[in-house]
Amino acid sequence: MPRTSTIPFGPQHPSFLEPLHLRVRLEEEKVAGVDLSLGYNHRGIEYAMEKDWKRNFFLSERVCGICSFHHSTTYAQALEMVTGVQPTERARLLRTVLLEVQRVTSHTLALGHIAEAMGYENLFMHFFREREEYMRIANEISGNRVHYCMNWLGGVRRDISPEAAREVSRRMEASLPRLRDLADVVRKDSTWLKRTKGVGSLSKAQAEDWAVVGPVARASGISYDVRLTGNAAYSLDGIKFKPIWREEGDSWARCMVRMDETLQSVEVCLQALSLLKEGPVASPFKGNPSGEGFSRNEAPRGELMYWVKANGTAGLDRVQVRTPAFVNIPPLGEMLQGEQFANVPVIVVSVDPCICCTDR
Amino acid sequence: MSVEEVRRELAGIGPKGSARPISVFPVDNADGTLDMIYMFQIGQEVRLWRFAVREDQELPSISDLYKGALNMEREAVDLFGLRFAGVQGGLLLGPDSPVRAPLRKPRKKVTEAEAKEGGDA
Amino acid sequence: MSRRSRSRPRSPWILHFDTGSCNGCDLEVWALLTPRYDVERFGIVNKANPKHADILLITGPVTKKCEARLRALYDQTPAPKLVVACGNCASTGAPFQDAYNHCHGVDSVIPVDVYVPGCACRPEALIDAVVLAIEKWRSLDQGWTEREKEKGPELGHEVRP
Numbered sequence: 001m002p003r004t005s006t007i008p009f010g011p012q013h014p015s016f017l018e019p020l021h022l023r024v025r026l027e028e029e030k031v032a033g034v035d036l037s038l039g040y041n042h043r044g045i046e047y048a049m050e051k052d053w054k055r056n057f058f059l060s061e062r063v064c065g066i067c068s069f070h071h072s073t074t075y076a077q078a079l080e081m082v083t084g085v086q087p088t089e090r091a092r093l094l095r096t097v098l099l100e101v102q103r104v105t106s107h108t109l110a111l112g113h114i115a116e117a118m119g120y121e122n123l124f125m126h127f128f129r130e131r132e133e134y135m136r137i138a139n140e141i142s143g144n145r146v147h148y149c150m151n152w153l154g155g156v157r158r159d160i161s162p163e164a165a166r167e168v169s170r171r172m173e174a175s176l177p178r179l180r181d182l183a184d185v186v187r188k189d190s191t192w193l194k195r196t197k198g199v200g201s202l203s204k205a206q207a208e209d210w211a212v213v214g215p216v217a218r219a220s221g222i223s224y225d226v227r228l229t230g231n232a233a234y235s236l237d238g239i240k241f242k243p244i245w246r247e248e249g250d251s252w253a254r255c256m257v258r259m260d261e262t263l264q265s266v267e268v269c270l271q272a273l274s275l276l277k278e279g280p281v282a283s284p285f286k287g288n289p290s291g292e293g294f295s296r297n298e299a300p301r302g303e304l305m306y307w308v309k310a311n312g313t314a315g316l317d318r319v320q321v322r323t324p325a326f327v328n329i330p331p332l333g334e335m336l337q338g339e340q341f342a343n344v345p346v347i348v349v350s351v352d353p354c355i356c357c358t359d360r
Numbered sequence: 361m362s363v364e365e366v367r368r369e370l371a372g373i374g375p376k377g378s379a380r381p382i383s384v385f386p387v388d389n390a391d392g393t394l395d396m397i398y399m400f401q402i403g404q405e406v407r408l409w410r411f412a413v414r415e416d417q418e419l420p421s422i423s424d425l426y427k428g429a430l431n432m433e434r435e436a437v438d439l440f441g442l443r444f445a446g447v448q449g450g451l452l453l454g455p456d457s458p459v460r461a462p463l464r465k466p467r468k469k470v471t472e473a474e475a476k477e478g479g480d481a
Numbered sequence: 482m483s484r485r486s487r488s489r490p491r492s493p494w495i496l497h498f499d500t501g502s503c504n505g506c507d508l509e510v511w512a513l514l515t516p517r518y519d520v521e522r523f524g525i526v527n528k529a530n531p532k533h534a535d536i537l538l539i540t541g542p543v544t545k546k547c548e549a550r551l552r553a554l555y556d557q558t559p560a561p562k563l564v565v566a567c568g569n570c571a572s573t574g575a576p577f578q579d580a581y582n583h584c585h586g587v588d589s590v591i592p593v594d595v596y597v598p599g600c601a602c603r604p605e606a607l608i609d610a611v612v613l614a615i616e617k618w619r620s621l622d623q624g625w626t627e628r629e630k631e632k633g634p635e636l637g638h639e640v641r642p
Contacts, residue, residue, distance in 0.1 A: 010550070011498075011546075011547060012496075012529070012554060014529030017499060017504060017507050017511070018504060019499055019500065019501065019544075019546075019550075038451055039450075039451060039453060039454060039544075039546050040500075040501060040544060040547050041499075041502075041541075041544060042452040042501075042546070043544060043577045043580040043582050043583050044459075044462060044577070044580035044581040044583075045580060046439070046463060047462050047580060048578075048579040048580040051579050058576075059576065062503045062505075062576045062600070063503060064504060065502075065503040065507070065508060065601060066504055066508065068503070068505070124515075125516055129516045129517065131515075132512065132515065132516075135512075145509070145601065146505040146509070146601040208380070209426065209427050210427050210428045211380050211381050211382075211426055211427075211428030211429070212428070294399075296382075296406070303382070305382055305383055307383070307397070317388075318388070320383060320385045320387075320397075322382060322383040322385075326431065327428050327431075330427070330430070330431055356502070356503050356504050359452055454546050457545060457582070458545075459582070462581050
């Protein structure tokens with residue numbers, strides 16, 4: 001007769017940064033079932049966004065601090081679809097640079113968090129040291145480490161001088177060898193492989209059933225990336241880009257996808273900085289938007305969608321935010337099934353949960 | 361247009377992986393009806409289905425076709441007070457939450473002339 | 482001062498709890514522990530156990546579901562303890578003032594000792610806040626030296642005899 005127990009992973013836990021409640025039912029040391037309880041991070045942002053469409057450029061950033069620029073860019077793009085305003089070429093490239101810088105900070109955070117969850121503190125410190133460099137690069141371009149506050153309807157709010165662009169390129173190129181060293185660790189280190197290979201598998205059929213997006217989907221064989229499609233596609237600016245995907249579907253594949261995407265993001269940033277030409281940073285727009293529109297963007301965790309209905313006044317009728325973590329977190333129940341209890345933090349963090357995005 | 365027709369069209373599209381739910385969400389029209397929007401990615405494009413539902417209508421769920429749509433419907437139950445067959449709320453708002461259906465809008469005020477003219481509002 | 486109260490401010494252990502923030506301030510709290518800002522040189526360790534904690538670093542406007550948890554964590558932490566509200570959300574709930582599901586700041590749930598402004602609060606401001614909290618703690622203990630009694634009003638807290 002196997003002994004059963006129920007262990008709560010409460011909202012406050014050493015492994016998780018964010019309030020998420022998991023009730024794990026164990027049989028001896030294996031997980032028999034998981035109950036997920038969300039809502040600890042629900043502030044009511046969709047309600048607050050209906051008040052003022054101009055304030056939303058800043059409020060949308062505060063949905064999540066890790067992918068904040070992606071939120072405000074997607075919101076700006078949705079309003080640009082409503083009003084028909086096209087952002088200028090320089091604005092598109094500056095947005096690309098900041099989007100990819102934020103992707104690097106997010107992926108190094110995720111990988112450092114996974115290292116910390118498996119007890120590999122030294123590697124956690126290494127990832128965060130690399131992350132610090134990109135936080136300072138973001139600070140140099142926008143003035144802020146976390147919430148860049150750079151977006152507006154039709155473009156960006158601040159420009160970057162040619163000296164700053166050269167300095168940023170130089171620092172990014174200097175950081176590439178260190179990031180490649182870390183990629184070698186993720187690919188070959190025996191501790192990392194023992195803790196992540198074959199752990200927390202999600203097959204392609206399950207991934208399609210749960211409609212997962214982002215690195216979780218790309219690690220399970222679904223090669224879709226929003227950066228290839230739509231009117232914000234990178235190819236329209238002349239940037240060469242191919243999505244990275246794998247077929248194994250386990251935690252190691254997710255980590256490798258993120259690590260390779262980090263290196264790819266630095267290359268995309270360098271390409272975008274080299275393509276910058278003189279020009280205005282925003283297209284003009286007057287008045288209030290009216291109509292409906294939506295936009296999708298590839299946030300670090302997956303596809304982010306904003307649907308906006310504007311009514312010609314200072315407020316909006318409806319804003320719907322569909323964040324990637326919202327669809328990536330429910331499959332945890334299937335991923336944790338039958339796993340060892342000690343692997344639960346590693347699997348949960350390998351999905352890169354962003355509860356603030358899920359709950360909004 | 362209704363949820364059953366959306367289900368029929370989705371079933372006719374092809375194997376499971378060819379359609380992916382992006383979002384399933386309501387929009388309040390402030391006159392007693394809501395618009396349900398089903399946004400799917402089919403192939404490389406985005407397809408939207410949109411139709412009106414009444415606030416007291418119980419809608420069939422698509423969570424048997426796509427498990428990922430379950431939480432989207434639960435969110436609609438919490439924030440708009442809709443009802444879906446076999447779907448319970450409680451995803452975002454706790455059972456003792458002081459707010460109920462916070463994204464519903466107060467009804468538009470109907471003037472007397474409009475009330476005499478139109479049917480029920 | 483007793484040996485215990487002399488040593489307590491030298492190595493305060495922290496407990497970090499996110500009550501519904503956007504994670505910006507949480508990542509700046511984690512950035513404190515990492516090589517660039519390194520608060521471990523102050524003896525500060527992030528222990529997630531409330532019974533081991535001396536300083537509580539709270540981020541986020543307290544959402545309604547987290548309110549009871551925050552109060553439980555505060556009650557479980559043994560005295561003397563200090564509470565630092567990190568960021569604009571935790572201080573007043575300001576960025577989300579029109580949202581419905583939160584309590585507008587940590588001080589509506591538990592008493593707060595230090596408020597850190599910023600959205601997200603910068604790691605340098607957090608280090609300043611922890612140092613200010615430690616100074617405040619020193620002042621709460623018995624047996625002040627003459628110099629400490631003199632500096633107390635400068636730091637803005639009352640000197641207890």
